[in-house]
Amino acid sequence: MNIQKNNSISFKSGLNRSILKEIKNIDVAKAQIDFAKMGVDADFRGSKPICANFVYAANVLSDIAGKYKLPFNFVPPAIRVFKHEELIDKNDKALAFCNIDTKKVLKEEEPFVGTSVFMGEENSNIPLMEFLLLKGKIIGSKKTAHFLSVALHEWFHCIHENLIFKKFGYEGSCPILSERYGKEGAKGLDVISIQTNLPFLPFGKVLQKEVGRYAASSRSMFEVFAELMTRITVEALDKNINVIKNPLDNMPKKLPYFYKRKIEEILNI
Numbered sequence: 001m002n003i004q005k006n007n008s009i010s011f012k013s014g015l016n017r018s019i020l021k022e023i024k025n026i027d028v029a030k031a032q033i034d035f036a037k038m039g040v041d042a043d044f045r046g047s048k049p050i051c052a053n054f055v056y057a058a059n060v061l062s063d064i065a066g067k068y069k070l071p072f073n074f075v076p077p078a079i080r081v082f083k084h085e086e087l088i089d090k091n092d093k094a095l096a097f098c099n100i101d102t103k104k105v106l107k108e109e110e111p112f113v114g115t116s117v118f119m120g121e122e123n124s125n126i127p128l129m130e131f132l133l134l135k136g137k138i139i140g141s142k143k144t145a146h147f148l149s150v151a152l153h154e155w156f157h158c159i160h161e162n163l164i165f166k167k168f169g170y171e172g173s174c175p176i177l178s179e180r181y182g183k184e185g186a187k188g189l190d191v192i193s194i195q196t197n198l199p200f201l202p203f204g205k206v207l208q209k210e211v212g213r214y215a216a217s218s219r220s221m222f223e224v225f226a227e228l229m230t231r232i233t234v235e236a237l238d239k240n241i242n243v244i245k246n247p248l249d250n251m252p253k254k255l256p257y258f259y260k261r262k263i264e265e266i267l268n269i
């Protein structure tokens with residue numbers, strides 16, 4: 001008898017038994033103290049899965065920064081878990097997001113410094129999170145269903161924004177970002193606004209194949225960068241979430257040179 005295997009879906013969330021055990025045993029309060037030492041005001045609201053997600057993401061990114069000298073050392077000023085009804089922008093249905101400039105995001109909290117990261121509480125429910133990731137991969141909107149992909153995607157927005165502010169300066173009204181990045185003729189916010197509202201993204205078909213429909217249809221270099229970097233980063237991990245190669249070596253061969261060049265420009269390499 002010839003049983004046909006369904007090879008079209010390879011769902012690898014990366015959540016094996018030992019990782020699940022680590023998540024179950026994670027000390028959220030201690031992780032928040034560790035994040036505070038790194039300059040991150042993190043409040044995971046007691047969620048072990050979300051806390052673990054960011055702890056793994058932080059370790060992976062700092063490991064890559066050290067081993068391969070990539071500029072992944074930027075950290076979000078704050079990390080928060082939200083319920084959708086707490087958002088000022090009620091229409092925001094995103095699973096997670098990163099604010100570009102400093103603004104009030106949650107009704108009950110003070111404004112958050114730009115490049116802070118927010119994660120929806122649905123990511124706290126592991127079966128639901130796996131379902132949503134799997135769905136994204138099956139319908140072709142995302143290239144990876146790895147459980148770290150949500151935190152890494154937002155963290156890569158934070159890295160990208162910081163790299164732009166570092167290069168072009170910050171011209172907004174946030175005193176903290178002004179102190180960090182203010183300079184004569186600063187135009188970082190302007191550059192971000194252009195890069196997130198492009199008239200179109202060239203090589204659409206190939207791009208969709210390599211980064212998924214979500215980024216390819218976004219008209220935003222930010223989404224292309226975040227999705228591509230997330231993909232090549234999770235592909236550089238072993239099953240215990242150790243970094244085993246330089247993510248840049250996983251750059252898809254068929255990705256048009258135009259995008260490879262753009263990524264190198266962003267990373268300043």
Ligand SMILES: [Zn+2]
Pocket residue numbers: 153157222223226
């Ligand atoms: Zn995004």
